[in-house]
Amino acid sequence: MSYQESFINFLKYEKRYSPHTVTAYENDLDQFVEFITKMVGDFIAQNVDAKLVRSWVVSLMEKDISPRSVARKVTSVMSFYNYLMKEQVVVNNPCVNIPLPKVRKKLPNFVEESNLAHLLDDGMFSNDFKGIRDKFIVSLLYGTGIRLAELRGLKERDxxxxxxxxxxxxxxxxxRIIxxxxxxxxxxxxxxEARNKLIxxxxxxxxxxxxxxQVYEKLVYRVVKSNLEKVTSLEKKSPHVLxxxxxxxxxxxxxxxxxxxxxLGHSxxxxxxxxxxxTFEKLHESYKQAHPRGGKND
Incomplete structure (x- = not known):
């Protein structure tokens, strides 16, 4: 078994990362190994140095890969080498102190409270099984903040x-309990009642x-997107936006x-x-509107 395979198994079975996360690590690592192999003829983990890692980062940027994706890929390789250090395969991590392109922080998109109230309270869902289920899905995502995978895994006893x-x-x-x-x-x-009557x-x-x-990911995405389109012009309309x-x-x-x-279940x-x-932007806006001198000298 290669070091890469051992690392992926470590992520799967010891760290218990989700299949989606494991696949992302695997793809990043495969790209890195492929690059190193092209550069030096063979991938030997112990022989990789900071210079080779920097060359890889430059090659990624030249392909117009976003700074966020580049940072994620380097983080994947850094985690791989941290694992190898723990296993005493290598002494140093060649990714340490590698300069990365600046990632511009994107503020999360959100739907205005009044828009969601309009969607959920003003009869915008049909009364058949599909309409009842879809309203339940949107209400659960917005009312609890759970992730898509968590929603799909729900059981009545929960x-x-x-x-x-x-x-x-x-x-x-x-x-966690919410x-x-x-x-x-x-x-x-x-x-x-509608589900039991139907099936x-x-x-x-x-x-x-x-x-x-069981509802599948694309179905939930479709449900959220089609219903948010009724009340918001946000470019992204996904379960994560809720x-x-x-x-x-x-x-x-x-x-x-x-x-x-x-x-939210954040670590x-x-x-x-x-x-x-x-929320700070919201507070600032409220201050400007409410304070007698809030709108001056902006």
């Missing part, structure tokens, strides 16, 4: 309808297609940053702090 709490299995199989809006109970009941049997997963199979919206609206209403971190506070940029 809902504590008396306490308005939902149990979610997140990244690396970490469990409160949800009271109207979710009504939507849950309506959805389960006539109990399913393992809560959210299913009209054939009774997660961003959930976090932004909580912070705009004064929620504690650490509490939002726990609700560190830095991942949550990106939303404070958005």
């Amino acid at each position: 809902f504590n309808t008396k306490e308005y709490l939902i149990r979610v299995l997140g990244k690396r199989q970490k469990e 409160p949800y809006p009271r109207e979710i109970n009504t939507l849950l009941q309506e959805y389960v 006539g049997f109990k399913t393992e997963f809560l959210l299913v297609t009209e054939k009774g199979t 997660r961003h919206t959930y976090a932004t609206h909580l912070l705009n209403k004064g929620a504690d940053l650490n509490a939002v971190k726990e609700l 560190n506070l830095a991942a949550t702090q990106v939303y404070t940029h958005t």
Whole structure:
């Protein structure tokens, strides 16, 4: 087994990364190995130095790969070498101190509160199984901030309808409990009744297609995109945008940053702090409108 294969197995079985994340690491590492092989004729992990890594970074930039993607690829290779150091295969990590192109921080897109209220409260979903399910999907994503994979994995037993709490299995199989809006109970009941009437049997997963199979990623994307198109002109209309919206609206209403971190299932506070940029803009705008001298000397 090669060092690359050992590393990928380490990510899969010890770190328990998601299949999507493991594939990204694998692709980045394959590209790196291919580049080094072209440069020096063979890939020997111990012989790679900082100069070779810098050459790879330059080659990526010359292909007009975005700074964000370049940074991610270098991080993948750095993780690989950290693993090799831990296994005592190499002494140094050649990626340390490699200058990277500056990544411009993108503020997360979010949907205005009034727009989502219009979508969810003003009869914009049909009363058939599809409409009931789709409204439930959008309401769950916005009402809990859960990830797409977490949504797909939900089961009926994950809902504590008396306490308005939902149990979610997140990244690396970490469990968390999230409160949800009271109207979710009504939507849950309506959805389960419509589902059971349509397919006539109990399913393992809560959210299913009209054939009774677990909802797939593209279907959820399609549901979110088609419904957000009714109320927003945002370029990106994805399940993750509803997660961003959930976090932004909580912070705009004064929620504690650490509490939002726990609700989102972030492993560190830095991942949550990106939303404070958005909320600060909102606060600044409110100040300018409300304070007697707020609009002066901008």
